[in-house]
Amino acid sequence: MTLGGFMLRRLASIIPTLIFVSIIVFSLQQLIPGDPAIAMAGDELNDEAVQEIRVKYGFDQPFYVQYFKWIGNVVVGDFGASYRNKMEVLDLILTKLPVTLQLAVFSMIVALIIGIPTGIIAATHKDSFIGTAANLFALTGVSIPHFWLGIMLILLFSVNLGLLPSSGYVPPWEDLRQNLLSLIMPSIVLGTGVAGVITRHTRGAMLQVLSSDYVRTARAKGVAERIVVSKHALRNALIPVITLSTIEFGQLLSGAILTEQIFSIPGFGKLIVDAVFFREYAVVQGVVMVTATLFILLNFVADILYFVVNPRMRSANG
Amino acid sequence: MHNGTQTLRSSAAGVSPSETFAEVSTVSAAAPLMSVRDLRVSFPSEDGLVPAVRGVSFNVLPGQCFGIVGESGSGKSVTSLALMGLLPPGPGSIIEGEVNFGGRDLRRLRPEQMRKLCGSEIAMVFQEPMTSLNPAFTVGDQIAEVVVTHEHVSVRAARARALELLKEVRIAAPERRLDEYPHRLSGGMRQRVMIAIALACRPKMLIADEPTTALDVTVQAQIMELLRVLQGEYGMSIILISHNLGVMSEIADEIAVMYAGRIVEQAKSAQLFENPEHPYTIGLLGAIPMPGRKRLASIRGRVPDLHALPSGCTFAPRCPFVEEACRQIEPTLHPTDLQHLTACRRAPLDRVL
Ligand SMILES: Nc1ncnc2c1ncn2[C@@H]1O[C@H](COP(=O)(O)OP(=O)(O)OP(=O)(O)O)[C@@H](O)[C@H]1O
Ligand code: SF4
Numbered sequence: 280m281t282l283g284g285f286m287l288r289r290l291a292s293i294i295p296t297l298i299f300v301s302i303i304v305f306s307l308q309q310l311i312p313g314d315p316a317i318a319m320a321g322d323e324l325n326d327e328a329v330q331e332i333r334v335k336y337g338f339d340q341p342f343y344v345q346y347f348k349w350i351g352n353v354v355v356g357d358f359g360a361s362y363r364n365k366m367e368v369l370d371l372i373l374t375k376l377p378v379t380l381q382l383a384v385f386s387m388i389v390a391l392i393i394g395i396p397t398g399i400i401a402a403t404h405k406d407s408f409i410g411t412a413a414n415l416f417a418l419t420g421v422s423i424p425h426f427w428l429g430i431m432l433i434l435l436f437s438v439n440l441g442l443l444p445s446s447g448y449v450p451p452w453e454d455l456r457q458n459l460l461s462l463i464m465p466s467i468v469l470g471t472g473v474a475g476v477i478t479r480h481t482r483g484a485m486l487q488v489l490s491s492d493y494v495r496t497a498r499a500k501g502v503a504e505r506i507v508v509s510k511h512a513l514r515n516a517l518i519p520v521i522t523l524s525t526i527e528f529g530q531l532l533s534g535a536i537l538t539e540q541i542f543s544i545p546g547f548g549k550l551i552v553d554a555v556f557f558r559e560y561a562v563v564q565g566v567v568m569v570t571a572t573l574f575i576l577l578n579f580v581a582d583i584l585y586f587v588v589n590p591r592m593r594s595a596n597g
Numbered sequence: 598m599h600n601g602t603q604t605l606r607s608s609a610a611g612v613s614p615s616e617t618f619a620e621v622s623t624v625s626a627a628a629p630l631m632s633v634r635d636l637r638v639s640f641p642s643e644d645g646l647v648p649a650v651r652g653v654s655f656n657v658l659p660g661q662c663f664g665i666v667g668e669s670g671s672g673k674s675v676t677s678l679a680l681m682g683l684l685p686p687g688p689g690s691i692i693e694g695e696v697n698f699g700g701r702d703l704r705r706l707r708p709e710q711m712r713k714l715c716g717s718e719i720a721m722v723f724q725e726p727m728t729s730l731n732p733a734f735t736v737g738d739q740i741a742e743v744v745v746t747h748e749h750v751s752v753r754a755a756r757a758r759a760l761e762l763l764k765e766v767r768i769a770a771p772e773r774r775l776d777e778y779p780h781r782l783s784g785g786m787r788q789r790v791m792i793a794i795a796l797a798c799r800p801k802m803l804i805a806d807e808p809t810t811a812l813d814v815t816v817q818a819q820i821m822e823l824l825r826v827l828q829g830e831y832g833m834s835i836i837l838i839s840h841n842l843g844v845m846s847e848i849a850d851e852i853a854v855m856y857a858g859r860i861v862e863q864a865k866s867a868q869l870f871e872n873p874e875h876p877y878t879i880g881l882l883g884a885i886p887m888p889g890r891k892r893l894a895s896i897r898g899r900v901p902d903l904h905a906l907p908s909g910c911t912f913a914p915r916c917p918f919v920e921e922a923c924r925q926i927e928p929t930l931h932p933t934d935l936q937h938l939t940a941c942r943r944a945p946l947d948r949v950l
């Protein structure tokens with residue numbers, strides 16, 4: 280099978296998935312307690328105003344009518360508008376998305392740089408103190424609560440040492456240096472958590488691969504142990520780790536809420552918290568829909584990577 | 598049944614039955630290429646040590662094909678992996694004994710020195726062709742790698758050598774195979790690739806651990822024939838492991854029969870087939886019909902559990918010739934005939950039969 284053919288097949292399966300996701304997103308929305316019309320009416324809280332809003336936004340119509348109206352607009356890129364600041368939801372998303380994306384990418388880099396080597400060491404030194412230490416490190420990474428690590432970092436690097444900004448976000452096109460500085464601590468907080476997961480999986484995959492017959496063959500060939508590990512074993516062990524990393528990346532996009540709050544980073548996390556708080560249906564739906572779509576696209580990318588690194592996939596038929 | 602080359606190759610010198618065990622642990626007296634002395638391997642487990650190999654000694658002469666036969670679990674693979682230093686390192690296995698190869702004790706070499714020998718002077722073909730090649734690299738890369746590792750050649754020259762080797766192992770469409778990944782190849786073709794890798798640096802010794810067990814019957818014969826031809830071309834020694842005596846009879850010069858981690862009988866191939874001494878060997882031979890001799894009953898019972906080996910002779914629970922004394926002390930390998938060692942207190946069995 281060619282890469283092109285493979286991509287087409289996977290793309291075709293994305294559409295029904297997206298439709299399903301949109302139904303879920305729209306349905307769950309109905310579960311958020313409180314009446315959006317009342318929230319939107321704000322100060323002018325009288326029955327007429329509320330009723331007017333209901334009619335205006337279609338809240339009085341049956342569920343499926345609302346859904347089709349919404350999805351019809353979404354398809355052409357119209358997610359509606361925020362009633363609070365009258366901004367288009369799409370614009371709102373587009374201003375927040377790069378922030379979250381940048382944070383997620385940085386965190387992922389931190390996670391991979393720490394996680395993969397630690398995982399390899401944990402596997403190759405499994406019977407010694409070094410391996411135990413690597414394991415412990417990974418376990419610490421996953422179990423330390425984000426808010427605690429975040430606050431500790433702020434106390435150390437911002438309050439005591441004054442090296443890094445404690446909060447806020449500066450877009451890279453305004454001040455690149457400031458932008459990078461502001462993302463260091465949040466990326467470490469998010470990245471170390473993910474690094475623990477990556478370490479564990481790298482270790483597991485490496486242990487399995489290192490006891491495989493083909494690694495034994497490599498050793499029988501007289502290949503240096505360093506090359507056995509970095510070439511023969513790692514190449515195969517990374518296949519499951521790649522899949523895991525893309526899933527973790529998706530989690531970073533949607534799951535940075537707490538960290539964004541700690542460091543006052545105006546990303547997706549903050550957007551969605553505010554939107555739920557103010558019952559902004561359109562915004563919540565838009566954000567969740569976009570996140571879900573990104574997630575699905577990430578899986579698509581993971582599959583492509585998997586296909587590229589795994590020659591066996593290339594000849595799978597059907 | 599025995600080919601002419603076997604008689605030509607054997608550099609037999611008489612060994613009198615009176616010589617001591619240590620001196621006659623091989624049946625031939627020429628200077629050996631490899632000499633294994635009292636090899637012992639055990640694996641720690643929850644129920645204590647599992648003794649997989651319990652004192653194995655043999656010599657392999659230059660250019661000789663030394664066969665090891667035995668039922669599943671008798672310790673054949675563990676023996677061969679120990680020779681190559683490929684058993685799980687660290688606390689995974691306990692190895693004792695000597696493996697002399699070209700004047701050096703392989704067990705005392707530093708890992709770096711051992712690495713230089715592996716793949717160049719001693720090479721191995723494994724029992725599992727389907728999983729022994731790395732799925733992530735092309736066949737050509739995997740053959741070229743061993744050349745680049747041991748010889749100062751360019752990647753291009755190594756690739757050319759890889760193609761040459763694919764031709765030598767008589768693989769169909771060798772040019773195309775070079776850039777293919779292992780999963781596209783059948784078991785027989787993969788085993789040919791493994792043989793190509795093993796031969797790449799013209800080793801002095803090839804260890805072939807059941808190279809055909811995982812293959813179809815027709816392919817088995819082809820691979821054995823290939824090994825026989827290549828041995829002639831390369832003039833290397835082969836340690837051939839199998840649980841099939843029929844396969845052995847066609848290629849091995851000398852055969853050791855293993856049972857529960859020990860060699861229980863060892864002799865020149867012809868001698869072993871014509872005049873087996875150990876009840877276990879006689880039982881194994883019962884499985885292949887031999888002209889001019891009446892079929893012996895195949896062996897009842899099962900290989901003993903290594904955790905709880907029977908006292909005395911480990912074969913006693915299955916042996917039709919067992920007597921009370923057999924259960925007292927384990928018989929050692931001793932000369933029972935010219936160039937013939939047997940570990941049975943009742944051997945030679947001629948008078949019993
Ligand atoms: N790494 C290991 N750890 C623990 N026990 C092992 C290990 N490798 C082998 N053994 C045990 O050692 C014994 C001998 O195994 P070995 O693989 O040498 O048998 P074999 O003669 O090659 O059999 P087969 O014909 O099935 O290949 C078996 O009981 C096996 O379970
Ligand atoms: S020693 Fe006794 S039990 Fe063992 S093989 Fe010989 S006759 Fe049989």
Ligand SMILES: [Mg+2]
Pocket residue numbers: 673674675724806807
């Ligand atoms: Mg075996």
